[in-house]
Amino acid sequence: MRSIDDFTRPLENISPMDDPLGLIVRDWAEKYVIPHRRKFDEDYVDHKFIEPAFDKLMGEMGMQRVLFPENMGGWGFGRSDHVGTSMYRIMEEVARADSGMAVAYGVVYWPLLMIAVEPHVNYELCKEFAPIFCDTEEARFAANAMTEPQGGSDIENMEILGGSTIQTTAVLDGDEWVINGHKLWPTNSGGVCNLFGVVCTTNPGSRDPDDFAFIFVPADTPGCTQGPPYQKAGMAADKNGDIWFENVRVPKSYRAHGPGLDAMYFKEMVSLGNMASTAFVGGVLLNVWERLYEFVSEETYKGQPLKEHDAVAGLLADIARDAEVVRIVGYQNARMMDRPDIYGARWSDEQVAKARLYKYWSADVGMETLGKAMNLMSVYGADRDWDIEKHWRDLKIVQLWLGGKQLGQAEVARWFWDLETV
Amino acid sequence: MSEHDLFPFAHEWLSDMDTSLAANLEKWAASELMEKRLELKEDYAGLLEPAMRKLCLDIGLQRLLWPEAYGGDGHNTPAAALTITAALEQVARGDTSIALLLSGMWALQSCMAMEGKENPEACEAFADLFASKDTLAVTSLVLPLFRDEPQAHAKLSRGAWSVEAKKVRPIACGADAAVFGVYCSLDGEDEAGLIALPGDAKGVKKGKALLKTGLAASRNADVTFDKTKAPEGMCVARGREACRAALAWLYLGVSASNVGALFASYEILREWGDNRVIKGKDQVFKNNPLTSAVMGEVAKEIALDRMLTYNLARVLAAPDVYGEAGGERNFVTACMVAQQVAQSAEKAIGNAMEMMASAGYATEWNLERYWRDTKTMQLCLGPYELAKMDYARYFYQSQAR
Numbered sequence: 001m002r003s004i005d006d007f008t009r010p011l012e013n014i015s016p017m018d019d020p021l022g023l024i025v026r027d028w029a030e031k032y033v034i035p036h037r038r039k040f041d042e043d044y045v046d047h048k049f050i051e052p053a054f055d056k057l058m059g060e061m062g063m064q065r066v067l068f069p070e071n072m073g074g075w076g077f078g079r080s081d082h083v084g085t086s087m088y089r090i091m092e093e094v095a096r097a098d099s100g101m102a103v104a105y106g107v108v109y110w111p112l113l114m115i116a117v118e119p120h121v122n123y124e125l126c127k128e129f130a131p132i133f134c135d136t137e138e139a140r141f142a143a144n145a146m147t148e149p150q151g152g153s154d155i156e157n158m159e160i161l162g163g164s165t166i167q168t169t170a171v172l173d174g175d176e177w178v179i180n181g182h183k184l185w186p187t188n189s190g191g192v193c194n195l196f197g198v199v200c201t202t203n204p205g206s207r208d209p210d211d212f213a214f215i216f217v218p219a220d221t222p223g224c225t226q227g228p229p230y231q232k233a234g235m236a237a238d239k240n241g242d243i244w245f246e247n248v249r250v251p252k253s254y255r256a257h258g259p260g261l262d263a264m265y266f267k268e269m270v271s272l273g274n275m276a277s278t279a280f281v282g283g284v285l286l287n288v289w290e291r292l293y294e295f296v297s298e299e300t301y302k303g304q305p306l307k308e309h310d311a312v313a314g315l316l317a318d319i320a321r322d323a324e325v326v327r328i329v330g331y332q333n334a335r336m337m338d339r340p341d342i343y344g345a346r347w348s349d350e351q352v353a354k355a356r357l358y359k360y361w362s363a364d365v366g367m368e369t370l371g372k373a374m375n376l377m378s379v380y381g382a383d384r385d386w387d388i389e390k391h392w393r394d395l396k397i398v399q400l401w402l403g404g405k406q407l408g409q410a411e412v413a414r415w416f417w418d419l420e421t422v
Numbered sequence: 423m424s425e426h427d428l429f430p431f432a433h434e435w436l437s438d439m440d441t442s443l444a445a446n447l448e449k450w451a452a453s454e455l456m457e458k459r460l461e462l463k464e465d466y467a468g469l470l471e472p473a474m475r476k477l478c479l480d481i482g483l484q485r486l487l488w489p490e491a492y493g494g495d496g497h498n499t500p501a502a503a504l505t506i507t508a509a510l511e512q513v514a515r516g517d518t519s520i521a522l523l524l525s526g527m528w529a530l531q532s533c534m535a536m537e538g539k540e541n542p543e544a545c546e547a548f549a550d551l552f553a554s555k556d557t558l559a560v561t562s563l564v565l566p567l568f569r570d571e572p573q574a575h576a577k578l579s580r581g582a583w584s585v586e587a588k589k590v591r592p593i594a595c596g597a598d599a600a601v602f603g604v605y606c607s608l609d610g611e612d613e614a615g616l617i618a619l620p621g622d623a624k625g626v627k628k629g630k631a632l633l634k635t636g637l638a639a640s641r642n643a644d645v646t647f648d649k650t651k652a653p654e655g656m657c658v659a660r661g662r663e664a665c666r667a668a669l670a671w672l673y674l675g676v677s678a679s680n681v682g683a684l685f686a687s688y689e690i691l692r693e694w695g696d697n698r699v700i701k702g703k704d705q706v707f708k709n710n711p712l713t714s715a716v717m718g719e720v721a722k723e724i725a726l727d728r729m730l731t732y733n734l735a736r737v738l739a740a741p742d743v744y745g746e747a748g749g750e751r752n753f754v755t756a757c758m759v760a761q762q763v764a765q766s767a768e769k770a771i772g773n774a775m776e777m778m779a780s781a782g783y784a785t786e787w788n789l790e791r792y793w794r795d796t797k798t799m800q801l802c803l804g805p806y807e808l809a810k811m812d813y814a815r816y817f818y819q820s821q822a823r
């Protein structure tokens with residue numbers, strides 16, 4: 001019998017950590033997530049079932065420390081040449097069990113990428129924030145507070161709008177930033193966040209990249225409030241809510257890098273966020289293959305296993321094809337993130353556009369595949385017990401976030417076709 | 423402009439009664455469901471059950487197709503296919519799961535109670551339920567999971583059927599059924615039959631309500647029929663053609679319910695398109711060419727789905743012109759339309775969610791529930807890969823099974 005390991009990875013390009021880490025995470029998923037994931041939807045507020053699994057992975061196993069330099073209690077991935085492929089594999093394994101957990105865990109790194117990844121490690125800030133994540137056995141969460149009520153896509157649409165729509169302001173008052181604004185939807189908000197990376201403007205309405213500021217705000221800073229989690233179609237393991245910053249004061253040094261550089265490295269976050277999204281799709285498709293394998297082997301039609309019906313087999317081939325191709329493309333994107341020396345800076349327009357392309361393509365493929373898998377299962381396709389419907393509900397947001405498909409299309413068209421106005 | 427005028431269809435086929443019923447149901451959907459759902463979400467006891475009681479008992483939709491002689495309103499003619507289409511569009515706008523419940527009920531009633539073909543034994547047996555003013559006639563159909571393979575088996579002995587099935591899965595409402603319609607292989611016969619059984623008949627064991635993707639008003643569960651007995655006349659559809667007629671009515675109901683869900687999605691997307699601003703302060707959402715292209719596509723799907731659905735209704739409404747509902751051509755047409763509309767609803771509502779990004783994914787905006795409901799409803803039609811065998815058989819005389 002085949003296993004998910006029969007789906008191809010580009011073996012000559014993966015990190016030395018790929019299997020050791022991947023298998024540890026798989027073991028964790030089998031023990032702490034898969035047996036409980038059918039209860040996650042109703043647990044979206046309390047996280048009674050979800051929290052222990054996070055504590056195990058991130059706190060006890062230490063996976064929330066991986067980006068930080070070794071001398072600060074971290075594992076030094078941020079300074080390695082396998083940050084992309086290692087992350088890809090870890091995200092894929094977590095998403096195979098639950099893509100909501102994968103995003104919540106992945107977003108712990110997301111704002112930290114600004115300060116913990118070569119060639120722009122900010123050692124001072126790493127030192128400042130490492131204890132939050134490295135000196136504990138409990139899960140700790142970071143969030144990337146970008147989206148605002150008037151729109152998330154516009155904020156990400158840096159090339160055309162240059163940060164001019166950001167309403168959250170940062171004003172320097174002596175040695176402190178004073179932040180005011182309202183964010184919504186960040187992964188790991190809804191009450192769980194420990195450290196926010198906040199997208200701000202120092203000059204509202206400006207398109208000058210110098211005025212784009214990425215400032216860290218520990219969640220317990222006076223004036224910073226989180227609302228309760230929203231109810232959503234899926235992804236219960238990811239809490240999303242409102243965050244208000246009212247005259248929040250943080251030291252001047254909490255700005256990630258400074259004028260121009262914050263805007264530049266923010267685009268790297270976009271690249272890596274899209275790469276991780278492809279990994280979520282890839283992980284989900286591997287689990288769809290596993291669960292569907294069981295279904296089409298057990299259920300019978302005309303006296304034979306359902307999978308032996310020729311027309312059904314045609315569809316099963318397509319589903320395997322999609323899982324295989326998404327994995328290959330995803331790893332390729334991860335490799336591009338590993339090796340900016342070959343593929344160009346992670347924040348370059350090319351890398352951003354290509355990561356968006358892989359993400360929106362894979363999310364579309366993933367949703368179509370999931371829909372077909374559910375359909376093949378007849379009335380059972382809607383059963384929580386078969387897990388596939390949960391993946392279908394969870395994965396939908398991967399299509400919608402990070403500016404939505406249309407922003408992705410616009411950026412891809414802009415890069416490949418030299419567009420100037422779209 | 424209401425959807426009635428906006429999305430064209432051959433409305434001359436509708437009677438005045440159909441039109442006024444639809445208008446009343448539009449009001450029911452607004453007052454019983456849409457105005458309350460922000461607070462009550464998908465609460466069964468607080469929102470859905472009261473709305474169903476109002477609809478089925480007070481407005482009386484469970485009596486609509488039931489013969490007058492047995493206490494119903496007497497619209498038990500094929501023309502009711504158009505009536506139920508107009509009704510289900512509005513019901514599903516309010517709540518798609520309630521529309522599916524009605525679709526199942528009307529499919530079962532269609533094979534007991536059609537004028538000229540009434541089954542007096544079944545009408546007598548179920549008159550108290552379907553004509554009731556206080557008991558919901560929650561109907562649960564146990565259909566083949568895979569094309570035409572029954573989940574249940576029935577044996578006739580001394581004028582009574584004994585129905586046998588272990589932990590089978592109805593398309594809806596297994597946990598609450600007041601009546602089951604069970605598609606069975608019939609002992610010693612080549613063809614299948616649909617047997618009507620009271621929900622509390624001896625030997626019926628309903629499992630616990632299952633967690634599932636959508637359709638909150640349908641509390642579904644696995645059901646066991648342990649030698650459940652029914653008089654011979656309770657086989658309300660016997661043989662391929664009769665069973666296919668029931669399915670054709672169900673497929674019509676599912677299509678009309680999808681159209682209703684699409685109307686609701688259209689309304690939500692329209693509000694978003696009118697009010698959301700993107701590209702800084704530059705652009706009202708609907709004026710962006712890239713997003714308006716997607717919105718246009720969503721509208722196209724809705725318009726075509728509606729036309730197809732009314733055409734199917736017309737086919738079933740006019741057996742003098744098109745032949746009986748259960749004939750192979752009409753059955754295949756019903757199946758094709760239902761699958762087409764269901765797939766199109768999945769695509770269009772999925773696209774609408776994409777337009778609304780996080781808002782599309784949040785329960786607060788209500789769009790995501792139509793997405794879940796229509797997908798769940800699609801699964802009642804069985805796998806598309808196998809449905810295509812029926813199309814190939816009809817159009818090419820393929821022997822593929």
Ligand SMILES: Cc1cc2nc3c(=O)[nH]c(=O)nc-3n(C[C@H](O)[C@H](O)[C@H](O)COP(=O)(O)OP(=O)(O)OC[C@H]3O[C@@H](n4cnc5c(N)ncnc54)[C@H](O)[C@@H]3O)c2cc1C
Nearest residue numbers: 146147151152153185186187401402403404406777779780
């Ligand atoms: C589970 C979940 C996790 C999330 N995590 C985070 C997070 O960690 N941090 C964070 O800040 N946000 C997060 N979000 C928010 C998410 O990233 C945004 O919803 C998304 O970026 C879109 O923003 P919006 O919802 O404001 O929609 P809008 O910006 O209003 O966009 C709506 C739609 O408009 C279209 N559109 C927008 N701009 C253009 C354009 N220029 N051209 C053509 N079409 C366009 C797109 O189709 C888009 O889908 C999350 C949301 C969810 C549901």
